[in-house]
Amino acid sequence: MTSQPFKRSLALLARYLQPQWLKTLLMALMLLLSIALQLYNPRILSSFIDATATHGISTDLIWLALLFICMTIITKLATVVSNYLCENVSWTATNLMRNDLLSHLLTLDQQFHKEHTSGELLERIDGDVNVLANFFSQFIVLLPFHALLLIGMLISLTIINWLLGCVLGLYCVAVVGFLVWMRRPAPNRWRIADQARADLFGFLGEAFSALEDVRPNGGTPYIWQHFYQHFQRWYTTTCKAGWSGGSPWIISQHLFRLGGIVGLVLGAYLWTRGLATPGTVYLIFSYSSLLMQPLEQLQWQIQDLQQAQASIQRIDQLLLHSSSLKNGTGKMPASGPLELSFEHVTFGYTPERPIFKDLSLTLPAGHVLGLVGRTGSGKTTMARLLFRMYDPQEGAIKLNGVALTEMHLPDLRRRLGLITQDVQLFNASVRDNLTFFNTAIQDETILQAFQKVGLYDWYSTLPRGLETKIGNGEYGLSAGEAQLLAFVRSLLAQPDLIILDEASSRLDPLSEQRLEQAIEQLFTGRTGIIIAHRLATLEHVSDILVLEDGNIIEFGSRAELMASPNSHFARLLQLELEAGAMLV
Numbered sequence: 007m008t009s010q011p012f013k014r015s016l017a018l019l020a021r022y023l024q025p026q027w028l029k030t031l032l033m034a035l036m037l038l039l040s041i042a043l044q045l046y047n048p049r050i051l052s053s054f055i056d057a058t059a060t061h062g063i064s065t066d067l068i069w070l071a072l073l074f075i076c077m078t079i080i081t082k083l084a085t086v087v088s089n090y091l092c093e094n095v096s097w098t099a100t101n102l103m104r105n106d107l108l109s110h111l112l113t114l115d116q117q118f119h120k121e122h123t124s125g126e127l128l129e130r131i132d133g134d135v136n137v138l139a140n141f142f143s144q145f146i147v148l149l150p151f152h153a154l155l156l157i158g159m160l161i162s163l164t165i166i167n168w169l170l171g172c173v174l175g176l177y178c179v180a181v182v183g184f185l186v187w188m189r190r191p192a193p194n195r196w197r198i199a200d201q202a203r204a205d206l207f208g209f210l211g212e213a214f215s216a217l218e219d220v221r222p223n224g225g226t227p228y229i230w231q232h233f234y235q236h237f238q239r240w241y242t243t244t245c246k247a248g249w250s251g252g253s254p255w256i257i258s259q260h261l262f263r264l265g266g267i268v269g270l271v272l273g274a275y276l277w278t279r280g281l282a283t284p285g286t287v288y289l290i291f292s293y294s295s296l297l298m299q300p301l302e303q304l305q306w307q308i309q310d311l312q313q314a315q316a317s318i319q320r321i322d323q324l325l326l327h328s329s330s331l332k333n334g335t336g337k338m339p340a341s342g343p344l345e346l347s348f349e350h351v352t353f354g355y356t357p358e359r360p361i362f363k364d365l366s367l368t369l370p371a372g373h374v375l376g377l378v379g380r381t382g383s384g385k386t387t388m389a390r391l392l393f394r395m396y397d398p399q400e401g402a403i404k405l406n407g408v409a410l411t412e413m414h415l416p417d418l419r420r421r422l423g424l425i426t427q428d429v430q431l432f433n434a435s436v437r438d439n440l441t442f443f444n445t446a447i448q449d450e451t452i453l454q455a456f457q458k459v460g461l462y463d464w465y466s467t468l469p470r471g472l473e474t475k476i477g478n479g480e481y482g483l484s485a486g487e488a489q490l491l492a493f494v495r496s497l498l499a500q501p502d503l504i505i506l507d508e509a510s511s512r513l514d515p516l517s518e519q520r521l522e523q524a525i526e527q528l529f530t531g532r533t534g535i536i537i538a539h540r541l542a543t544l545e546h547v548s549d550i551l552v553l554e555d556g557n558i559i560e561f562g563s564r565a566e567l568m569a570s571p572n573s574h575f576a577r578l579l580q581l582e583l584e585a586g587a588m589l590v
């Protein structure tokens with residue numbers, strides 16, 4: 007066990023157990039009480055045996071028997087209370103930890119989330135933390151508890167006979183040392199097994215979310231094949247890790263039995279020499295057998311610690327990952343429509359393959375920009391930069407002259423709205439899906455927004471109104487209806503700059519027409535960007551920007567570009583009209 011992970015484990019223990027110090031203290035007291043009772047109970051039985059041997063059956067024996075029963079009941083009660091407290095402390099500590107991990111993951115940037123599947127992250131938040139449950143509840147108390155119990159019994163044996171205490175004491179040290187040595191490879195093997203488990207769940211998460219595409223395209227055998235490979239790796243690595251704890255366990259069972267026999271032989275030897283009464287021989291045998299109980303428990307604690315170490319290292323790795331997007335000083339542009347400017351922006355998802363090189367443009371406040379360009383020209387990337395999903399390698403993006411990097415990230419994102427063609431719905435009520443669980447938004451406001459986007463008729467069909475569960479819930483939605491709901495979301499959030507990224511691509515022409523009014527309302531008093539492949543959907547924009555391979559090849563007022571037959575935009579529009587006429 008290297009000192010760094012061990013120190014880290016202790017630091018984690020301190021961090022999550024400190025707030026629960028009172029419960030932890032009570033738990034320790036209960037365990038101490040049961041140690042004292044476990045040490046005392048064999049003494050009562052020893053006196054019982056000696057009293058029977060010397061005086062035969064007497065009333066004293068009844069009192070001894072009653073005392074023994076009372077002590078046993080109190081020991082059991084102390085164990086029940088301490089077990090309850092252990093569970094309570096461990097759940098509270100691990101829930102706090104899950105909370106911290108989730109909050110941390112939510113701050114990590116897009117690149118990190120692209121590199122790790124959601125299933126893998128779920129497994130890290132829950133699986134790794136579950137492994138720590140025992141460690142939190144029991145390690146801090148049970149390890150010293152069993153160590154104390156062991157020491158207490160050795161002292162009792164030494165008081166009976168010093169040679170007895172020394173022989174059994176040395177035996178215990180040898181057994182513990184041997185078990186720790188045997189278990190050295192365990193932490194690394196557990197880490198590999200945990201990663202294999204996370205990969206398996208990561209794969210399953212991906213497979214289930216892609217089921218709609220995979221099934222019709224005949225990809226099911228691929229899922230089976232990969233599931234089998236992942237499962238096989240998980241199984242073999244877990245067996246290997248378990249075996250590094252299992253084989254010492256089998257050996258330890260024999261060593262423990264041997265400990266009891268050593269005690270019995272030594273007790274018998276003392277009796278034959280007249281150095282011990284039958285009661286004392288019983289006491290020696292009980293203590294030397296009981297001695298093996300804390301030893302056995304100690305070895306489980308060591309195994310738990312090794313497994314916990316692997317989880318702590320994985321959790322650490324996660325916590326060490328910090329977002330490259332740093333919060334600014336908190337400067338914010340004044341509320342109202344925002345002027346957007348890109349100043350000499352250079353950006354690539356990997357720096358060696360830039361998408362934009364020295365890109366500059368300014369969109370005045372309150373203008374609505376139509377952003378067009380071929381597939382892969384960089385339109386969505388511009389939107390991602392604006393939301394600070396990524397930061398440019400060079401240059402700055404500003405809103406009303408304030409660089410995005412100067413603002414607090416959550417404040418920046420509150421001022422922006424984004425509607426894409428992929429609308430994410432939660433398995434929650436219509437109301438919660440629209441308000442993002444913000445209870446301050448009135449139902450009246452939601453219903454007005456339904457009217458504006460032409461969804462009121464759909465709303466009237468909902469069996470439980472705004473309480474109806476959508477997402478995976480009781481009521482299904484078409485892709486177009488989901489897109490209209492995204493418009494309602496934006497109307498309720500009231501951002502100062504809105505981006506529509508192919509937002510109406512799944513709507514039929516009638517719904518799209520109905521939506522035009524909503525789009526106009528959405529953009530009133532706001533700056534907007536509409537990313538679209540169909541130029542006909544850009545009738546209401548004030549400006550047009552044509553991108554090609556990350557370069558601006560045209561940027562100007564829509565009216566002017568339309569009036570100039572040689573402009574790219576006018577030519578693209580003409581091409582679209584001709585293609586439409588051919589289809590008719």
Ligand SMILES: Nc1ncnc2c1ncn2[C@@H]1O[C@H](COP(=O)(O)OP(=O)(O)OP(=O)(O)O)[C@@H](O)[C@H]1O
Pocket residue numbers: 120355356361379380381382383384385386387388
């Ligand atoms: N997360 C990513 N990591 C690496 N490269 C990416 C990533 N997202 C997009 N790209 C690349 O960046 C370039 C621009 O992509 P972007 O999605 O911005 O294009 P687009 O104009 O929005 O395309 P479309 O019209 O198909 O939506 C493409 O070459 C694409 O392969």
